[in-house]
Amino acid sequence: MNTGESIVVISGKGGTGKTTITASLAHLMSKDVVKADCDVDASNLGIILNGETKLENDYYGAKVARINEVKCLDCGQCEAVCRYNAIELKNGKYSVRPLKCEGCNACVVKCPNNAIQLLDEKTGKIQVKETSKGKLVTSVMIPGAEGSGKLVTEVRKTGKQYGIDFLIDGSPGVGCSVMASVTGTNYSIIVTEPTQSGYEDLIRVYEIVKHFNSKALLIINKYDINEEMTNQIEKAAKEIGIQMLGRIPFDPVVNEAVNGLNAIVEYRESRASKALINIYEQLKEEIS
Amino acid sequence: MNIVFLSGKGGTGKTTVSTNIAYINGFNYIDCDVEEPNGHIFLKPEYKEVVQSGILNPVIDEEKCTLCNACVENCQFGTLANTGKKILIFNELCHGCGTCSISCNFNAIQEVKRNVGKIEIGTYEKGKFMRGVLNLKEPLAVPLIKDVKELIVAHETNIIDAPPGSSCTVVETLEDGDYAVLVTEPSAFGLSDLKQVVTVLKQMAIPFGVIINRGDNNNSIITDYLNKEKIDLIGMIPYSMKAAQLYSKGTLLIKDPELNEVFVDLSQKIMHRVMTNGKN
Numbered sequence: 001m002n003t004g005e006s007i008v009v010i011s012g013k014g015g016t017g018k019t020t021i022t023a024s025l026a027h028l029m030s031k032d033v034v035k036a037d038c039d040v041d042a043s044n045l046g047i048i049l050n051g052e053t054k055l056e057n058d059y060y061g062a063k064v065a066r067i068n069e070v071k072c073l074d075c076g077q078c079e080a081v082c083r084y085n086a087i088e089l090k091n092g093k094y095s096v097r098p099l100k101c102e103g104c105n106a107c108v109v110k111c112p113n114n115a116i117q118l119l120d121e122k123t124g125k126i127q128v129k130e131t132s133k134g135k136l137v138t139s140v141m142i143p144g145a146e147g148s149g150k151l152v153t154e155v156r157k158t159g160k161q162y163g164i165d166f167l168i169d170g171s172p173g174v175g176c177s178v179m180a181s182v183t184g185t186n187y188s189i190i191v192t193e194p195t196q197s198g199y200e201d202l203i204r205v206y207e208i209v210k211h212f213n214s215k216a217l218l219i220i221n222k223y224d225i226n227e228e229m230t231n232q233i234e235k236a237a238k239e240i241g242i243q244m245l246g247r248i249p250f251d252p253v254v255n256e257a258v259n260g261l262n263a264i265v266e267y268r269e270s271r272a273s274k275a276l277i278n279i280y281e282q283l284k285e286e287i288s
Numbered sequence: 289m290n291i292v293f294l295s296g297k298g299g300t301g302k303t304t305v306s307t308n309i310a311y312i313n314g315f316n317y318i319d320c321d322v323e324e325p326n327g328h329i330f331l332k333p334e335y336k337e338v339v340q341s342g343i344l345n346p347v348i349d350e351e352k353c354t355l356c357n358a359c360v361e362n363c364q365f366g367t368l369a370n371t372g373k374k375i376l377i378f379n380e381l382c383h384g385c386g387t388c389s390i391s392c393n394f395n396a397i398q399e400v401k402r403n404v405g406k407i408e409i410g411t412y413e414k415g416k417f418m419r420g421v422l423n424l425k426e427p428l429a430v431p432l433i434k435d436v437k438e439l440i441v442a443h444e445t446n447i448i449d450a451p452p453g454s455s456c457t458v459v460e461t462l463e464d465g466d467y468a469v470l471v472t473e474p475s476a477f478g479l480s481d482l483k484q485v486v487t488v489l490k491q492m493a494i495p496f497g498v499i500i501n502r503g504d505n506n507n508s509i510i511t512d513y514l515n516k517e518k519i520d521l522i523g524m525i526p527y528s529m530k531a532a533q534l535y536s537k538g539t540l541l542i543k544d545p546e547l548n549e550v551f552v553d554l555s556q557k558i559m560h561r562v563m564t565n566g567k568n
Contacts, residue, residue, distance in 0.1 A: 042454070047480060104365075141454070143485065146456050176428060195535055
C-alpha cells in the first residue's frame with residue numbers, strides 16, 4: 001500500500017466474522033499499515049494480534065453533571081428540565097444517575113444557585129500496541145459509556161501519528177460508531193453471511209458506505225451454509241454496484257483459530273485460509 | 289414485565305433466542321436493535337400502525353435573536369455556531385436536550401420535532417410485535433429506542449431484543465428491565481464482550497443469567513468465568529448445522545422437533561428465574 005489508503009471492515013449484522021477476517025488481512029499486509037480497532041463496544045482485534053502496550057491514555061469523551069449537596073436548594077428544577085430522567089430524588093436529596101446523564105448542561109443552566117457542575121467523564125482508554133504485525137491502536141471502552149462514536153474518532157486520530165495506511169476493524173450496525181469508522185476511508189469491506197438477516201443488514205449498511213463515498217467490496221463468509229442465499233446476495237450486490245471480493249467456506253478451523261488466539265491464515269492448509277489469501281490478492285489488485 | 293435479551297458481541301444469537309422464546313410463550317416481541325432490526329424475519333408480523341419517532345431540534349427566530357451567543361456556549365454537542373450574522377444549526381449533532389432554549393433570554397428558540405426513525409407496530413402469529421427502525425445516516429439511536437420503550441405496555445410480558453455492544457443504546461434498552469438474558473458463544477471474543485455487559489448489568493442492578501449458544505467442547509472458556517463470578521448459567525444450545533441452516537432461511541428453530549425441545553426447556557428455565565427475580 002503506502003499510498004495513504006484506508007480500508008475499513010464492517011458488516012451491518014454482528015458476528016459475521018469482521019474481526020477474524022481483519023486479523024488475517026493484518027497478517028498478510030505490510031507492517032507499515034496501522035491497524036485500528038474501531039469496534040470500541042467490543043474491541044477484540046487485540047485478542048488475536050496481541051502485542052505489547054506501548055502507550056495508554058485515558059480518554060474523556062463525555063461530561064456528567066454533579067450536584068453540590070451543600071449548595072443545592074432542593075428546588076427540583078433540575079429534575080424538571082432533564083429530558084433523560086437522569087436526576088432522581090432519594091431521601092429528599094437530588095442526585096445524578098451517571099449512566100443516564102448525557103452531560104447536556106440543561107440542569108446546570110437551570111439551577112438557580114449554581115449548585116450543579118459538569119465534570120469531564122472518562123469514557124475509555126486509548127492504547128497503542130506494538131504487535132508482530134505492526135502498530136495496533138485500540139481502546140478499552142468503559143461499559144455503558146456515552147459517545148462511542150467519539151472514541152472511534154479518537155482511535156483513528158491517534159493512529160495517524162503512526163502511518164498513512166490504515167486497516168480498520170469497524171462495529172456492527174449503522175449508527176454513530178459505524179459512521180465514524182467509515183468516514184474518510186477509501187474502501188469498505190462489508191462482511192456478510194448467507195442469511196436473511198445478513199442480506200437485509202448488508203443493504204442498510206451499504207447506504208452508509210455510499211454516503212461517505214467509500215468503495216464497497218463484499219465478502220460472503222460461511223457461504224456454503226446456504227448457497228442459494230449466497231447466490232442471491234451476490235446477484236443483488238452486483239445490481240447495486242458492490243464489488244465482490246470473495247467467498248469464505250464454513251470451516252471449523254475458524255473457531256480453533258479464535259480460541260487459540262491465532263489468525264486463520266496461520267492455518268495455511270485450511271480452506272478458510274486459502275480463501276482469505278485469495279481475497280487478499282483480489283484486494284491488492286483492486287487497490288493498485 | 290420486561291425481559292431483555294443482549295449479548296455484547298454481535299451475532300451470538302440474541303435474535304434467535306428472543307424470537308423463539310417469545311413465540312413459545314406468546315409474549316410480545318419488541319425489537320430495540322434499531323440499527324439492524326431482524327426479529328421480523330423470524331416472526332413475520334403484520335404491521336397495523338407506523339409511528340414516527342423524532343427528536344426536538346432548535347429553530348431560531350431571527351427577529352428575536354440578538355446573537356448573544358448563550359445557546360452556542362451552553363450547547364455541549366457543537367450543534368450551534370454563531371457566524372456573527374446568524375446562528376447556524378447542525379441538526380445531526382443535536383441530542384434534543386433543550387439546553388439552548390433554556391439558555392435563551394429572548395425567547396428566540398423554538399424546538400421542532402425532526403424525524404429520526406419509525407416504530408412499526410403490529411402482531412405476529414402469537415402476540416404483539418413492535419420494532420424501531422433507525423433512519424439511515426442518522427447517528428443517534430437512543431432517542432428512537434426511548435420512543436419504542438414508551439409504547440411498551442408494562443403489565444404485559446415483553447421480550448426485548450437489545451442492540452449489540454455495551455454503550456448508551458444498550459443502557460437505554462435495559463432501562464426498566466426486570467430480568468436480562470445474556471446470549472454468548474464459547475469463544476475468546478464472546479467472553480471478552482460478555483464481561484463488558486455484565487459490568488453494565490451489575491451497575492444497573494438488573495438480575496440476569498447467561499445462555500451459551502453454539503456450545504461445544506470449548507464451553508469451559510465461558511463456564512470457568514461464570515463459576516468464578518458466581519453468575520447463573522441458564523442453559524446451553526448445542527452447536528447444530530441444522531440451526532444455522534434454519535436461521536439462514538429465516539425460520540424459527542422451534543419448527544425443528546429436536547431444537548424445539550431445547551428451546552422449551554430453556555424457556556421454562558428463563559421463566560422460572562423471571563418469576564423468582566433471578567434465582568435458579
